[in-house]
Amino acid sequence: MKEPQILSVFQDTAAAWSENAAPAPVALVFDACHVGVVLRAVLFVQVVMAVAVMFGATTPLDWLTRLALATGAALPATLLWLIVACSFKKVLARLSATRQQLAGMALGALAGLYGCGVLAMLGSLEAAPWWASACTGAMLSAALVAALVVRARGKAPAAAAARLAELQARIRPHFLFNTLNSAIALVRAEPGKAESLLEDLSDLFRHALVEQGESVTLSQEIAMAQAYLAIEQVRFGERLRMVWSLDTQADAARLPPLLLQPLVENAVKHGVEPSASGADIHVSTERRGSRVVVKVSNTTPVPGSVRGSGLALNNVRERLSLLHDVQAQFQSGLKDGVFQVRIEVPA
Template sequence: GGTTQAPWVASAAAGALLSAVLVAALVLRSKGRLPAETVARLAELQARIRPHFLFNSLNSAIALVREDPRRAEALLEDLSELFRHALVSKDESVTLAEEVQLARHYLAIEQVRFGERLRVEWAIDPRTGSAKVPALFLQPLVENAVKHGVEPSPTGADVKVSTQKRGSVVVIKVTNTVPSGQGRPGHGVAQDNVRDRLRLLHDVQAQFQTALIDGLYQVRMEVPA
């Protein structure tokens, strides 16, 4: 009875968790703070950050260590910031400025991996930074843009993140080009999660819409300013 996992599945999961513990522990220890609940939360973290993303990031850093140590260090700093934010409770609200910074760290890591295939544009309205948003709501959306826009396309994709204050609301958009011939991307689970958490925080004042128009996939959100 019971289910068995293929050995490589178990070892991959264990390896990812071990790497996560190592990176987070080293970073937090070096900064003189290692909260007691860190290791416990790392297990939950696995559901938020894909293990193969972690492996790719660490492999990129290892590959860079000899040829470009400064860039390798920058990548590991971006990764450590990603972990630090991911260890925040999902129930907490944060500022949009913090979420934009986290998305910058994430895309900087992916930029090392994809190079010129990932073309990022930021259009951030400085007046939007203090808007309250759910923790870790933006990173899964830019991750989706990379997964469905950049990964399947040999020429890569354009990813744009924009924020704009319009009266009493803040409009947040994540847009990516879609490879030709590809239908509506299956962004489902992550988007449903973000939409639900926006509504939990802001109720009817939150809006969440998606559209695929002329080869551009866009997620458009509104929150109170």
């Protein structure tokens, strides 16, 4: 049996805070290594080219011809910028935020020169506008970098909100009192069970208080959810009927930290608590090729019961989008008395 950890959690947390107090390394202010970023960048440049060639076109057919020619140069130049920015992301991360943005603009200027060179090689230009192409590439890159910086900064408030919500849930008086009262009731009758309960509570505090970075593995999130539900199992007993269907091949998938816990907490709050007979909660993970599907479902009480505001679900949806962009899918709905949340992320 493990040694009690309810007191050591504060020592571990203090040590973690001491380590985190050191100056943090400079982070990457823009990340081009996302499918959604690639699609938006290509679309953005294509729209700019479509508008630009309008100024020299005399007919719709002439506009299409000029656009096709411009696309032949702009598309490979854009993809080159994205590939280089993604390939050298670790190198860029060592630079200051200002230098990273200047580097992005410099790459854009080189991409503009590359596109101009393509048109010159094809003989489509009487006099190659090298300077104009370099400046255009730099300006377009500056706009892309600015958009990516805004996107990166958007992760911080969402992550902070999730961590604050988790802390509030863990320190929420009635949850803490119910857990401690359950432990006190078990101390004499079932001391081993009481010790396990306090260990689960310790794990929850440790997980919530220690900084975990941008993402964690699915297996870590499952462990967190299991610790929470083990505590609630003592409280609700047979009213909480739990089923786990876990695929070990899906364990390495990346999720934002503290993502599954609010989902299983919602299942307890809206499924088990309002029902005298309790509820069935089912958590499943499955790897399907290059994708991982996570489902959290629970039976619900009679229709007409009070439903939540959806803040937890909105937070989960937003944080998934910030981490995986268009590669993540989030769905939720109620059907035949069962509420289900379905998440799909890259494996």
